[in-house]
Amino acid sequence: MASDMKDDGTPAETWCDIVVRVLKANEVRLAAYVPDNVIAPLIRLLHADPYFTVLHPAREEEAVGIVAGAYMAGLRGIVLMQTSGFATLPNALASLAVPYQIPVLMMISERGTLGEFQLGQAVVCRTMRPVLETLGIEHFAITRLDEVEFVVDRMIRQAYSTQAPAAMILSPLLTKRHPA
Amino acid sequence: MADTGLPARGREAAKVMNRSDLTRRLVARLKANEAVIGGVGNSNFDLWASGQRPENFYMLGSMGLAVPIALGVALAQARRRVFALEGDGSLLMQLGALGTVAAAGQKNLAIVVWDNGMYQITGAQRTLTSETVDLVAIAKGAGLAQSDWAADEAHFEALVERALTEDGPRFIAVRTDDQKPAGTTERDPAKIRLRFMQGLGVVG
Secondary structure (H helix, E strand, O other): OHHHEOOOOOEOOOHHHHHHHHHHHOOEEEEEEOOOOOOHHHHHHHHHOOOOEEEOOOOHHHHHHHHHHHHHOOOEEEEEEEHHHHOOOHHHHHHHHOOOOOOOEEEEEOOOOOOOOOHHHHHHHHHHHHHHHHOOOEEEEEOOHHHHHHHHHHHHHHHHHHOOOEEEEEOHHHHOOOOO | OOOOOOOOOOHHHOOOEOHHHHHHHHHHOOOOOOEEEEOOOHHHHHHHHOOOOOOEEEOOOOOOOHHHHHHHHHHHOOOOOEEEEEEHHHHHHOOHHHHHHHHHOOOOEEEEEEEOOEEHHHOOEEOHHHOOOOHHHHHHHHOOOOEEEOOOHHHHHHHHHHHHHOOOOEEEEEEEOOOOOOOOOOOOHHHHHHHHHHHOOOOO
16 A cells, blocks of 8 residues: 555555554553564564663573563563574473463564575474464464465454463565565 | 672572572561562462562473563563562573573562582482572673572561562572472462552552
């Protein structure tokens, strides 16, 4: 739509801008991340915005623990990571987020597919969906810029409504076709 | 160390004490609805056995995450003091968390580590603290300046009192014996979570 474009034809809002806006609309104030090139611009936006408390723990498991604790004490949070980081999480999800019914939000940038150059990344990527499915965790890959707002907003709402963790996967179809 | 009124002491100089006894001593000092996160295994079993306060959270897995969970609670409720009770084996799994706490400068957070030098619950296999690792040295290296070995029971209580009245983060390491915990936590995760959230005033 013309109204969604800048004069140079680029979108008025990047996927990162939209994610930040939707997090705020849902009162998600805490972000804990282990960095990744794809989510780097989102991390910059979060750090620059005083609305958010942003932590950068050493491991993704730590981030899940922090967000789980914060939720139980009344503060909503999200974990940001890449696919290989998600692969370190099955035990924390299986023994904390899932059985205690804690809505840990996760945003995962998907590496290992659609142009990956590291075999290890490609292999670990194939573990992500089977793990999510085995744990019964709601997940959805966002592939289009015009899906970002709806998917992120609805997944966050569902996570809190159903007391369940949720994984929002950032597909290269989104992040490489529409770089932030 | 000037901080505690006692000289700096290493792990070897600390008295070997009893986890159940010290857990009860710590809980007895909690007068302001402080939150306590009990790490997986004997740390939370003894917390359970010390009386089931609604502000207690009992971990039934996710070894090593007591400190991150406590940090999350402390971030969310800055006016409430929060304690993480963790075993040496658990803490060794997630040493980076000490740096995360230090970087956050979380004033209302205290970490207590029960160091018996063993994976007691799986058959008393040795942990690295029985070899070369000094957890107070690691905590200080991670940036937690207020880190001490509890020299004896009175010193432990004095350190807890400091955690309750002064700005943290604070790290208290305790050498403990091989006695079994005084009870076993009821294993119902959803109930544990709900009671904890009620205890923290998040849900009615």
